Amino acid sequence: DTYLNPNYSFDNFIEGDCNRLARSAGFAVAQRPGLTSFNPLMMYGGVGLGKTHLVQAIGNYIMNHFDNKLVLYVSSEKFTNQFINSIKNNTLQDFTDFYMKVDVLAIDDVQFLSGKEKTQDTFFHIFNHLHQLGKQIIMTSDRPPRELQGLQDRLLSRFKWGLTADLQTPDFETRIAIIQKKIQSEGISIDYDVIEYIAHSVNSNVRELEGVIVSLMAQASLTRREIDVELAKNTLRNIVMNEDKEVTIDTIQEVIADFFQVTIADLKSKSRKKEVVYPRQLAMFLAKEYTDLPLKSIGYHFGGRDHSTVIHSIQSINLLMGETPDVEETLQKLRSYFK
Ligand code: ADP
Ligand code: MG
Known part of the structure; x- marks a missing residue:
């Protein structure tokens, strides 16, 4: 997977509200690699939402429209393995030289670099070198940069130099x-x-x-x-x-919205109406139960609330459960949607 797959193109990438920003930023970068302010271009989003497709489409476009640009696509996993091998074989210099001579570096799933300090050090140097020369860097990640735990601050701060665009679940x-x-x-x-x-x-x-x-x-x-x-x-x-489906925060919000006949926007809103507050608290409660997201990021998915609000919501549901059996019954019904 160091190579571009020609089947991924802009032509067969469907544009929608869910991916418009990422797609148009990607297309701008493809037309003028290294020359837009979108450098680096960082695209993030959950699994199967088109990150690899888009990043490869950019690479293919550049390959097809520029004669003299060296485009390199690599998964972060591959990058890490190559790095480790180069240490083992005493070829670190070759490794960095190889990456430092490209015109476009597309590195997929950078969350994988998390906790890998030595690999990050080397990536940092390659990044700086390329960026200084005005070479284009494109990255993807399964979460927004601020949630990339285990990545060095100096890298994260560089990710913010360019544009960060998200890919959402398709409408x-x-x-x-x-x-x-x-x-x-x-x-x-x-x-x-x-x-x-x-x-x-x-x-x-x-x-x-x-x-x-x-x-x-x-x-x-x-x-x-x-x-x-x-x-x-x-x-x-x-x-x-046949499939044990992973329950995501989006699924939880959809189920809750359906169940209580409120909108997902309501759940994320500031509304203090009882008809909204209770479903919202239940949704946070279930998000804690089903996902391993940190409280902070659960709050983020509910209109940017902070983690203490999430704690408070969970406590409220626990309190209510002690007061009336209805809550437990409702929870059981809701859980049945996730089986
Ligand atoms: P990710 O890298 O985000 O996990 P992929 O890029 O591998 O997701 O996309 C998963 C599959 O869905 C691929 O076959 C890809 O071609 C397809 N896909 C994703 N988004 C779109 C889109 N907007 N239009 C057409 N196909 C898409
Ligand atoms: Mg991918």
Whole structure:
């Protein structure tokens, strides 16, 4: 994975509200590598939301439009392994020389560098060297820089020199467009009601969406059946049952919003209305239970509240539980959505 995969392009990257900033910043960088103020360009977001696709699309675009630019894509894991080997083999100089002569360095999943001090030291030097020469640096991470624990402050502060853009979970319209693009590229056609059904049912990330379509096609050809909503339901049932799904804070907020008929914006708002406060507190309570996010970042997902608010919410729910059995019942119902 030191190489670009030509299948990732801007053409087959669907743009939506969820990724607009990252995509347009990426495209600007692709057109004028090293010359925009987006240097470094840091794109972050959860798994399967298109980070690798975008970063590779930038690299491919540059390869195809500039004759003389050396583009290097590397995962942080690979970078680390190469670094360790170079120490072992006494070839550290070759290693750094190699990276210092590129025009564009795309380094994927930098959260992986966390806690790896020596690797970070070397990356720091490569980064400085390239940046001083006006070379383009692109990075991705599964979380925002401020939550990158175990990364040196001097690196984090450099990440902020350029632009940080996030990739979010695709909204309904974007999911529809992604499914349409995917089935079109497979050369098949599916009725709109099936597409809509899938877009409604699968709302976690693009990788999962693609997985469902692949399974659906496999299912259709194995059973020689038409792809219809019924088949889509079967396929989804099989997939969901075979997989222990990780519960994310987004899922929790969606379930709570559905359950209490409030909006996710309500949950993140400053509203002190009882109809909103209780669901919000329950959501934080469940976020603590199901995710291993630090309280600080749970608060961040609820409209930028601080960690003491999260603690307070959890305490309130615990108190309420002592007062009435309703709360425990509600929690049980909510938990059943996460099984
Ligand atoms: P990440 O690196 O963030 O985990 P990937 O870039 O590997 O995610 O994306 C997972 C899959 O979803 C890939 O096959 C990718 O092509 C596809 N994908 C993600 N976002 C989009 C998008 N906006 N349009 C089209 N395909 C996408
Ligand atoms: Mg990736």
